[in-house]
Amino acid sequence: MIASMSRQRLRIAVIGAGIGGLTLAIALRQRGLAAKVFEQASELNEIGAAVALSANSTRELRRLGVLDAITAVSTEPTELIYRDWRDGHRIAAYPVRDNIQYQKRFGAPFHGVHRADLQRILSDALGGVGLHLGHRLTNLVDHGDTIGLEFANGRFAQADLVIGADGVRSVVRRFVTGGEDAVYSGTSAFRGIVPADRLPSLPNSQALQFWMGPNAHLLHYAIGCRGEAVNFLAAVEGPAVWPHADQWLTEVEPGEALAAFKGWHPAVTEMVGAVEHKVRWGLFSVRPLLTWHRGRALLLGDAAHAMLPHHGQGANTTIEDAVTLAELLAGASPSELEAVAGRYQALRRARTRKIQRSSRVTNDLLHLPDGPALAERNRRVSRFPEDFGWIHQFDALRSVSKADQVAGLAEAPQLE
Amino acid sequence: MSKFSTVSETKCQEKTVHQDDIKTAFVEILEEVANVNRTAVTGDHRLREDLGIDSLSLIDVAVAAEDTFGIRIPDEDLEGFQTVSDALGYIRHASVTA
Numbered sequence: 371m372i373a374s375m376s377r378q379r380l381r382i383a384v385i386g387a388g389i390g391g392l393t394l395a396i397a398l399r400q401r402g403l404a405a406k407v408f409e410q411a412s413e414l415n416e417i418g419a420a421v422a423l424s425a426n427s428t429r430e431l432r433r434l435g436v437l438d439a440i441t442a443v444s445t446e447p448t449e450l451i452y453r454d455w456r457d458g459h460r461i462a463a464y465p466v467r468d469n470i471q472y473q474k475r476f477g478a479p480f481h482g483v484h485r486a487d488l489q490r491i492l493s494d495a496l497g498g499v500g501l502h503l504g505h506r507l508t509n510l511v512d513h514g515d516t517i518g519l520e521f522a523n524g525r526f527a528q529a530d531l532v533i534g535a536d537g538v539r540s541v542v543r544r545f546v547t548g549g550e551d552a553v554y555s556g557t558s559a560f561r562g563i564v565p566a567d568r569l570p571s572l573p574n575s576q577a578l579q580f581w582m583g584p585n586a587h588l589l590h591y592a593i594g595c596r597g598e599a600v601n602f603l604a605a606v607e608g609p610a611v612w613p614h615a616d617q618w619l620t621e622v623e624p625g626e627a628l629a630a631f632k633g634w635h636p637a638v639t640e641m642v643g644a645v646e647h648k649v650r651w652g653l654f655s656v657r658p659l660l661t662w663h664r665g666r667a668l669l670l671g672d673a674a675h676a677m678l679p680h681h682g683q684g685a686n687t688t689i690e691d692a693v694t695l696a697e698l699l700a701g702a703s704p705s706e707l708e709a710v711a712g713r714y715q716a717l718r719r720a721r722t723r724k725i726q727r728s729s730r731v732t733n734d735l736l737h738l739p740d741g742p743a744l745a746e747r748n749r750r751v752s753r754f755p756e757d758f759g760w761i762h763q764f765d766a767l768r769s770v771s772k773a774d775q776v777a778g779l780a781e782a783p784q785l786e
Numbered sequence: 787m788s789k790f791s792t793v794s795e796t797k798c799q800e801k802t803v804h805q806d807d808i809k810t811a812f813v814e815i816l817e818e819v820a821n822v823n824r825t826a827v828t829g830d831h832r833l834r835e836d837l838g839i840d841s842l843s844l845i846d847v848a849v850a851a852e853d854t855f856g857i858r859i860p861d862e863d864l865e866g867f868q869t870v871s872d873a874l875g876y877i878r879h880a881s882v883t884a
Contacts, residue, residue, distance in 0.1 A: 660858050720849040724842050727861055760842070 380704060382406070383519055383529035385507050385542050387414060389421070389485075390671030390688040391535035392492035395500060396434050397696030404499075406527070408519070410506035410536075414493055419561050420484050420593045420601035422578065422682040425476035426764045427689035432478060433767065434693075439491045444481035445597040446472075447578035452751045455583025458573065458635040462752040466578065475755065476762045482578070482591040482601065484563075488685075507536070510545045510667055515704065517666045530704045532667045533695070535688075538618070538654050540673030546664040554612040555653045555678055557733060559605040560627040562645030566592060566600050569644070571636040575600060580736060581638050582747070586630055587736040588638050589680075603679060604642050605653065606630045607737060618652040626650070653678055655730070658723045663711035670695060675722035678729040680736060681761060687722050690766040694718060697770045717769055725761060808877055811854055812870075819846040829871035837870075847873075855881050 380403060384391045387409035395405045423431070423440070431437045446467040451460055465471035472480050493501070504523060510532060511518035519527040534542020538552050566575045578591040590602035604627065613620050627647040631638050656676040662669045671688030694717055698710045735747050750757065816822040820843045833839045839847065844867075848859045851873075857880035867873045 657860065660852055660856075716853075720846050723849060723861075724845045727841070727845060730861075 379404075380531060380699070380702070380707075381516075381529045382699070383408060383517075383527060383532045385519075385532065385534050385540075386536035386671075386673075387411075387493070387501060387503075388535060388537065388671070388688075389488065389492065389685050390692055391533075392489070392496060393430075393434070393689050394533060394535060394670060394692035394696060396436070396492065396495050397430075397693050398699065399496070399499070400434060401696055401700035403696070403699060405533075406500045406502060406529075407496075408502045408505040408507060408521070408527075410504070410522075412504045414489055414503070415486075419563050419603075420482060420591075421488060421685045422591055423481045423483060423488075423689075424682065424686050425472070425478035425480065425762045426766070427686040428481060429478035430689050430693045430766055434495070436491055436495050437479075439494075440481060440483055440488065441479070443487045443491075443595050444483040445576065445592040445594060446479055446481055447576065447591050449574065449577040450754065451574060451577050451579045453579060453581045453635075455581050455586075455634050455638070458581070458637060461582070461748050462754065463577075464754060467576075472762075475759070477765075480578075482593040484593050484599075484601075507541045510542065512665050512667075514665075530666060531699075531707050533670050534667065534673045535670045535692075536673050538656060538672045538676040539616070540669065542667055543656070543659075543669055543673050545667055546661065546669055547659060551656050551659060552654045552676065553657050555655060555730070555733070556610060557605055557607055557653045557678070558609065558612075558650045559603050559653055559679070560630075560642065560645075560647050560650055561601075561603050562642075562647070563593070563599050563601050564641055564644040566598055569600060569637065569640055571640050572600070573637065580751075581635065582736045582738070582751075583634060584739040585737050588631070588634075588641065589682075590641065600641065602641050604631065604638075605680070605733070605736075612652045614652075618654055619649045620652065622647055622650050655726060658719075658726065662715040662719065663708075666707060666711075668695075668711045668714065674718070675726055677722070677726040678733055680729045680732040681725060681758070683725050683729065683761060687725060690721075690764065691718055693766045694770055697767060713773070717773055721764070728758070728761070804881070805878060808855070808881065809874055812851065812874060812877060815847055815850045815854065816870075819843065819850050827870060829869065829874065831870050832868055833870065833873065851877060857881055 382405040384394055384405050384407045387407050391407050395407050398405045448467050449463050449465055451463040466480055506522040508522050509520040516528050517532050534540050536542055576592045576597045581588040585607040588604045590600050593599050593601050628643050631642050662674050670691045677684055695714050698714050702710050738747050813824045813827050817824040820839045822837050831837050848864050852859055855877050
């Protein structure tokens, strides 16, 4: 804090007031740095339904002082269970809340939370400071030492640093890479939230469960302070070609969602059928980028590494990004920003690419047809903690200090 | 004319040196990010079976190679790498066309 006050004050502009932008603003403020957050929407609305926060993000949210508020409106799953699509038998299961097993192993809790609740808690923590709604970024202009921002409402701003936390269709990313890097996966999903008491066929309604079958899977977990609602994502193969160039929702005929799960266990058809599906979500990812920054503009969250949702890591890796970047920016002067951007990219690129790849491979694993390949799938899901523990045990803040220690062998120690 | 041939010779020499540099730098990457003993590495070694590089470590290798050589190695190309020579051939080709 003392160092940042003695240096020239950074002008930081964050584009997007989603989970990434808000978390970054809170993490920056915790380090004595102010940011202006520009959001295109005129009010903060949640997109999507719920989000599963795993230990790699809840440990950071605890450090930011917002975890208690999140815990109060969340549900920790009792177990993680993999089930067969047709008869529903348990293929593999691991305790999560039961015996505090997950917290003991990964050092922080797992929470299912409604996106609207999470966004409200984050924006309350920020207290509206520096939040500018109704600002849709249309253009960035590189002035060398500063960067100009132009908005659709006719306003302009200048910043030393612009951070694009503006999602899979990021405007900032187009400035950084000069192209379109979002790629349709060939898969899509139906989402919904259903009151738990409307799901009489569902075993273990408080668990996080994957129902795996031919060309589709259903993932669900409970949310709310008492697990009173169940959030689900029903992912299917296709359509082969996404019908829109600029949006990830497309209208569907009545009954289309349910038809994709014909013959599945009653718990699945009951859940998918409990919601009137008017749209399906195209599942997009951002192809691994060679660079996350251009001059004074850099990328965070889905803008940098949108991934398939099958590890539930989109929001979690975004929170990792935000904390990493805030920690690197603490104490940095304007002349050090490009070096900070390079260090940020070096810390984040490989990790997020691994999770992107793993999420893509998991899609194939979850959608196998009945047949001999199922034995290998069952072996894989039976090794979940061994194979995927690396995702959950990661400590973003510690990754910065570890990198500092390595760099410290060759560089002069920091003034602080 | 002699001026042109001189330029061409210089370029060819640079390219030869560059290819040796690529091999050295790539083996250094294998050692640093995938814990491979560099003295034991030959072009015929298979990345996964012989050098024990799993799919996650292979991404560390790809990201480090992208940074070092300024090329892009998409996942679908990376998955086609069987041997050290495959990787070196890809990097050389991509470095020339980059």
